[in-house]
Amino acid sequence: MPVGGLIVRADDEVAAELVVRNAKMYTGDPLRPEAGAVAVRDGVVTVVGEDRDIAPYIGRATRVVDAQGRRVVPGLNDAHLHVIRGGLNYVLELRWDGVQSLRQGLAMLREQAARTPKGQWVRVVGGWSAEQFAERRIPTVAELNAAAPDTPVFVLHLYQSAVLNRAALKAVGYGKDTPDPKGGRIVRGRDGEPTGMLLAAPSALVLYSTLAKAPPLAPEERRNSTRHFLRELNRFGLTSAIDAAGGFQNFPDDYGTVKDLAAAGELSLRIAYHLFPQTPGQEIADLTRWTSMTKPGDGDAWLRLNGAGENLIWAAADFENFAQPRPELADGYETEFERAVRLLMENGWGFRLHATYDETIRRDLTVFEKLAAEGLFPAGNRWLFDHAETVTPDSLDRIAALGGALSVQNRLSFQGEAFLSRYGPGASADAPPIRAMLERGLTVAAGTDATRVSTYNPWVALHWLVSGRGVSDSVLRPPANRVDRATALTMFTRAGAELTGEADVKGVLRPGCYADLSVLSDDYFTVPEPRISQIESLLTVVGGRIVYAAGEYEGIDEELPAISPPWSPVAYFGGYQNVPRPGLAGARQVEALGEAVAEAELHRRWRADRYPGGFADSAPFDPCFAL
Secondary structure, eight states, X not given: OOOTTOOOOSOTTTOOSEEEESOEEEOOOTTSOEESEEEEETTEEEEEEXXXXXXXXXXXXXXXXXXXXXXXXXXXXXXXEOHHHHHHHGGGXXXXXXXXXXXXXXXHHHHHHHHSOTTOOEEEESXXXXXXXXXXXXXXXXXXXXXXXXXXXXXXXXTTEEEEOHHHHHHHTOOTTOOOOTTEEEEEOTTSOEEEEEEESSXXXXXXXXXXXXXXXXXXXXXXXXXXXXXXXXXXXXXXXXXXOOTTOOTTGGGHHHHHHHHTTOOSSEEEEEEOOOSTTOHHHHHHHHHHHOOTTOBOSSEEEEEXXXXXXXXXOOOOOTTSOOOOOOTTTHHHHHHHHHHHHHTTOOEEEEEOSHHHHHHHXXXXXXXXXXXXXXXXXXXXXXXXXXOOHHHHHHHHHTTOEEEEETTHHHHHHHHHHHHHHHHHHTSSOHHHHHHTTOOEEEEOOTTTXXXXXXXXXXXXXXXXXXXXXXXXXXXXXXXXXXXHHHHTTHHHHHHTTOTTTSSSOSTTSBOOEEEESSOTTTSOGGGGGGOOEEEXXXXXXXXXXXXXXXXXXXXXXXXXXXXXXXXXXXXXXXXXXXXXXXXXXXXXXXXXXXXXXXXXXXXXHHSTTTSTTSOOSSGGGOO
8 A cells, every 4th residue: 555754765676575564563583572564575574673674675666565553463374274175165165154143054054055056065064063153052954954945955063963954865865774884873763764963973974974975166166166265264364274184185186276276376375284094994005105205395385295194094093072972992003003103204204193082192102102212203203193182291291202292273162062061170171281281391283173173263263272262152261271362373373383394484573484474453462352253364465475455455465266156155155254343333322322421420410519419419310310
């Protein structure tokens, strides 16, 4: 935007390409935590300081952005996001992220069913919880049938359950003779026919496999979908993500879209990805093949391989359906698990491991300690546990001794009530024990586990880290297990960079680091705690590129093609449904009311002083105000 008082001083050879000035900047750099301006050239930060420090680097072609005193932070880095899978499906999904009532969600679903063409589904796939709704419940099959009598509807609720309408049951072919899949349950009525409810008991495979029957996007539409999903993440100030792979995400096929976008320079988010064996019994063969094809670090600053996981072998994976008892893992899985870890260590691969419960973590650590005694672990490779809701102090000490790290997600902000009901307030207070992790000096990065569990909005996770509250606004963790705002932000910036070996260039704003930053709608450090979850970015910069712009900056970001297909729920409703802030008119009305009350009190006192004895002890003049 035009900024008065600036003089062109720099030659083109040294001039900054982008300057953000007049900012309240938190750099994340302990040597200079605060600044007012930053200059960018060739995708990296060149100068951090005040406006006067940046002025010599302004040239004729420099784009100058006035932050207007707003808070600027390093770009956020979601350390556990299923971004590749999410991008391939984003434009097909009706997002209930941020929706405040089931009534509103069903109204959206009814509208979308009316515009969805024959043969396609309406899909609500994660990012919401019954705990966020005023009604505190999920939809019924009858409600889905009423909203969409002829269009298949699939509604996923966390990794606990899914609800299908009559048309969806017909589309997937579930009937009286359909067997229950392993670890899952097709709920049936008195006549033996499926009701439309699927339960993860406790495995989510029945939910995944049913969703996989829905029609996929065409290759070109997958590209369009991914670009729009990345733009949606940029909307919240995300500039990096570590992809945690996941079920039904096959390598290399499902990675082709992001690779094509990277080759074309069209990624707006830096992605470090993992590889996850998909077929039980074939895990070692897959890992062996992958270690011969590529290695961690391959790629560039925009797209790079980071290692294996979050599963190495299926037998070692626990599940996070807190509405069900903790699953008992098979005896003896350690033999195959050790083979997988040994293979990775010998080939210089790090990994991440899905581990919800301490019982799983203890068994895995025993394998690592055996390999460490042989000098094979960790062999200079980065490794971490994901989730770790019930990890114990003893296990944390063992993780620290082996040079491990942790990545925590706000899954319990969406299913904390179920966890509390099953395990009690003591366990809930320590789930996960974030302060105990940090006190041991462990790297603890934060993420969302979006898109099929939590929402991809990182500010919901930051609110959970700081406040200890879930989306129901109930208190889940006491102050002793919360973190301050600066620590939470570090967990979403610099800590994630440590998990990918990029801490020297990412997660802070200092000369030589990637020019990844966000101009925020509200000051994260001073906004009232309940409003942290409502923060968005007004301007997001990745590698010096303005990839998202809103408000007064709208229109200066990179143009995207229109959403395809045109009937996409995202084209009509958008993505995250943020709660609108009170408008200026409403705020002014409250302010005027306060002024009127104050003036009335002053007038009462004036009358009391003017007519002693007549009004001093009397009731207010207007009987409506009498107590």
